[in-house]
Amino acid sequence: MRNITIETVTDGNIEQCRELCNELMAFQKAKAKLAPEAFDLMNFDTRMKKSFEHALASQVIVAKDNGVPVGYAFSTVDAIDKTRREFPAWAPIQDPKKSLGFYPDWDHLPARMGCLNNLYIRDGYRDLGLGSQLFSMSMGWLESLPDVDLIMIYVSNGNDAASNFYLSRGFTFSHDVFDGFIQAFYKWNK
Template structure:
């Protein structure tokens, strides 16, 4: 597979339906990699994860890669506002109502008020290893860094997805904390 016929665009019209199939593929991919509670991914799909998060985010960006006009990958990023004293747990999160669930962000004393979050990054099988994931990642990081009050970016990697975790660690992210008892591993990077 070569890069001819591949385009990358930032969605400007808010029509994220173009990502529905890709997001659902990502959830199935994460389930296939999971070593802990793979059944939790059965409740995760475009409507419960990406669409809900997109609708609630004040700042968001979706970048789509297409091959001959057909979507083959995407990156979805948000700028999140962390409310002090509240446990920020997304609606889609598994185990969110269980006792002892501490929240999505670390309990750092000086946690920034606004943070970037690379929520989804996915390239369809057959188009991986063309550098598209790296390109979408760079574009997402540049967008998050463009906000003067965003100092830190978080990425949440589903359990069992060692390749994704290694990718982010290779790009300067550091392990931050486990979420939901290790169901998700969080990595972070200070960008300012």
């Protein structure tokens, strides 16, 4: 019998997401049509932990079954470099000369943006509505922040189900990142 609980991490203990984050990277690699080998360099330490440590603010929500993590959502607030050529701390490419940039190339880009970094539900728990719950909680937090006017979500190539999920929830395709390795989606807040 399942005993599902959802809790917001308030003590900074993101370590409980290690296994799930590593599963997410393997899931993304399996779905990827472009450069799946790039996911070999992405794991909890290089992706989630690094982003958590560099964020201006962050929220981690964990879904558990009898105390065992089965899904999570990880959101951040990040500063956007005025040149728009900067990359997040976790990004695999750090040389702006080799990529068009991680952020949209808009005339009026805010100084801060919210980002739903990771949303993952373990296989066997995906048809329980947990993803929608974690998404709603994450959006509620990001939308409540007065200095966050833009919310971005980055989806790895090949994960069409995730792209469709976000599009159906009011997000709009923005641009390709790293020549299509990642697709960026946005939504204005307020």
